[in-house]
Amino acid sequence: xxxxxxxxxxxxxxxxxxxxxxxxxxxxxxxxxxxxxxxxxxxxxxxxxxxxxxxxxxxxxxxxxxxxxxxxxxxxxxxxxxxxxxxxxxxxxxxxxxxxxxxxxxxxxxxxxxxxxxxxxxxxxxxxxxxxxxxxxxxxxxxxxxxxxxxxxxxxxxxxxxxxxxxxxxxxxxxxxxxxxxxxxxxxxxxxxxxxxxxxxxxxxxxxxxxxxxxxxxxxxxxxxxxxxxxxxxxxxxxxxxxxxxxxxxxxxxxxxxxxxxxxxxxxxxxxxxxxxxxxxxxxxxxxxxxxxxxxxxxxxxxxxxxxxxxxxxxxxxxxxxxxxxxxxxxxxxxxxxxxxxxxxxxxxxxxxxxxxxxxxxxxxxxxxxxxxxxxxxxxxxxxxxxxxxxxxxxxxxxxxxxxxxxxxxxxxxxxxxxxxxxxxxxxxxxx
Numbered sequence: 001x002x003x004x005x006x007x008x009x010x011x012x013x014x015x016x017x018x019x020x021x022x023x024x025x026x027x028x029x030x031x032x033x034x035x036x037x038x039x040x041x042x043x044x045x046x047x048x049x050x051x052x053x054x055x056x057x058x059x060x061x062x063x064x065x066x067x068x069x070x071x072x073x074x075x076x077x078x079x080x081x082x083x084x085x086x087x088x089x090x091x092x093x094x095x096x097x098x099x100x101x102x103x104x105x106x107x108x109x110x111x112x113x114x115x116x117x118x119x120x121x122x123x124x125x126x127x128x129x130x131x132x133x134x135x136x137x138x139x140x141x142x143x144x145x146x147x148x149x150x151x152x153x154x155x156x157x158x159x160x161x162x163x164x165x166x167x168x169x170x171x172x173x174x175x176x177x178x179x180x181x182x183x184x185x186x187x188x189x190x191x192x193x194x195x196x197x198x199x200x201x202x203x204x205x206x207x208x209x210x211x212x213x214x215x216x217x218x219x220x221x222x223x224x225x226x227x228x229x230x231x232x233x234x235x236x237x238x239x240x241x242x243x244x245x246x247x248x249x250x251x252x253x254x255x256x257x258x259x260x261x262x263x264x265x266x267x268x269x270x271x272x273x274x275x276x277x278x279x280x281x282x283x284x285x286x287x288x289x290x291x292x293x294x295x296x297x298x299x300x301x302x303x304x305x306x307x308x309x310x311x312x313x314x315x316x317x318x319x320x321x322x323x324x325x326x327x328x329x330x331x332x333x334x335x336x337x338x339x340x341x342x343x344x345x346x347x348x349x350x351x352x353x354x355x356x357x358x359x360x361x362x363x364x365x366x367x368x369x370x371x372x373x374x375x376x377x378x379x380x381x382x383x384x385x386x387x388x389x390x391x392x393x394x395x396x397x398x399x400x401x402x403x404x405x406x407x408x409x410x411x412x413x414x415x416x417x418x419x420x421x422x423x424x425x426x427x428x429x430x431x432x
Contacts (some may be wrong), residue, residue, distance in 0.1 A: 005416070006114040006427040009044040010035075011104050013127060014120035015081055015088075017049030018066065021074075022081045027121060028336050032064075033196050038401035039063035044113065048096070048106060050074055050081050050088055070143070089123055097131040105135065105144055114427065115144045116415065122155030124148070125164050132167035137313055142424035147171055150188065152331050153180050161186055169418035173332045174352035188417060191410050192354065193332045194403035199341040200395070203318045207286055208343075209302060211319035212295035218249040219259070219381065223318055223343075224308070225255075225326040227262035230329045232368055234268050234348070234426065237301065238375030241272025244300060249377060250321065253293070254303040267302070269287060274300035282306050286315065317344030322377055325350070326365045336362065341398035344378070345391050355401060359386075361394040 003296050012035050016028035023029070031047060038045040040063060055077040057065045068074075073091050077084035100117065108115040120129035125148060132146040148164060150156075150172040161184040164170065170188040170420045172178050176373075181188045184401030212219070221240065225231045234258075240252050252274075256262050271275050277299035279292045289312055317323050324341040333353035336346035342363060347363040348356045358364035363376045380387050416426035 007112060007114050008412075008415075009108040009111075009113040010038050010046070010119065011100065011115065011117045012047045013049075013100070013117065015045075015050050015085075015123045016046055016120075017068075019049075019052040019053035019055060019062070019068075022049055024082055026079065027331075029334070030193060031120060031150065031401050033194065034407075035195075036062050037194070037407045040310040041407055044108070046275060048100070050092075052397075053078070054341050069099075079248045080204070080210055085123070086218040086302060089126070090265055092176050093126045093130060097134045100131055101134055101138070101140075104242075105140065107141070109143060113231055117144065117146050119148045119168070121122075121149070121151055122159055125155075125159050127166045129160065129163050130142055136167070144339045145169065145419055145422070149191075150174070153177070156180070156184060159184070164224065167422075170255065171414075171418070174354050176352035176354075177331050186295045187413055189421075192401060192406060192413055193334055193337070194406035195337055195341045196399055197404060199338055200399055200402060203342050203354050206244055207315040210286065210290050211293065211315055214290035215251065215253075215319075218251045218318075219321040220293075220319060221322055221377070222320040223249055223252060223254050224335065225270070225325070225327075226257040227259040228257075229261065230327055232248070232328050232365075232414050233327045234370050235326060235365070235370050235373055236324045237265060237269040237274065238272055238370035240300065240379065241269070242370055242374035242380060244272075244274065246374070246378065248381060250377070250381070251299065252301050252324075253320070254301060255308045256303060259347070265302075269301045276303070278303050278305050280305045283312070284329055284405055289316070312380050313338070314342035317342040320344060321381060322363065324373075325349075327375065328368060334375045337398055337401055340394035342390050343395055345387060345394060349377070355397050355399075357393075359390070361390055361397045381429050388397070 014031045016022050018032040020250040035045050035047045046065040050070050050306045053071045057068055067243045070088050070092050073088050105115045118316050128148045133139050135144050146168045148170050165186045170186050171191050171194050172181050178188050179192050188376055206377045220282045223236050243250050266276050275294050283289050317339040323344045325336040325346045325348050333348055336348045348352045350366050356362040356364050385404040404424050
């Protein structure tokens, strides 16, 4: 009986990671969840990231080994992972490749495993190049697989694409991102993001009913994200303005950010005749969230200004008529996929959301016009049977993107191709 191939071990290398200090966007979530999925699949996995300098240098968590690097530099910049970014980058570019070789690659090789090093995002491109060149100088270039993955287009202009492409296999997360990367003369392989299996557990129907009752007599639209033009906030508020002018009983619940663009969004909402209200009290549990809705019945645009716990998002997704993830530029669209997993119905843009099918499992906005959004949401509100069928299809779609399935069905089968593109044969399957 043939085994599937060599025994593998994975090292994930990124700026971001699971610490609060280390999370500034979706990358930290991706790294954490991918690492856990690899560990759950029985594959040795270690994550190197710029972590909280107050936490241990090494830690074992949920089967995943965490290694916080650059702690001596991070201690000088306690505000977050990207504070002192350039100093951290140059410091780790000089030191991390040798450290990876000595403390991780060599032990894995001695244990008979094939090491796979996965570097994430533009900050690590120089680290990946330096590591790959060091491995080749030691005669290990065809015994280790070095990958570099693009999650966003930030920093592309300053990268050495030719040098990176020569020594590392390049991947990305969606077809849209593949087209952007191809513009720099390289051809990446798409390996999608996933959702954590816990999100696929049915949301408590009592929690959903409570939130819907708290919002009555209107239905909720939900938008969570940074206040940034890319997120198409103006389409959201102007679309709601059109819906309200048509007499549709809807309100928008918002969790934005501290970015100055939020002032422009609120002003646009007021110009549309929407009543804007800020909810500045803490929201720590479902009761707090329900109270915010119950005590603001006249608000058309209700903004939560305090931290919104992650565990409250699934019931919010499911309780909302639609989740507005209608970005004009979206590398992958993880919020939309997470909303689907919870039984929500996302409104997405038309860039990186490969999973989205208009009127099948989502509403896909092809333009930034408010009237397109208003028309689509109005039809949804008028057809509850169709909306329910779309929610069911959305959950089925999200289930096919669970991290275990992505690892087993997308990542692992692509490794031989990625190795061949680096000019070396993947080890043959062994017979038992």
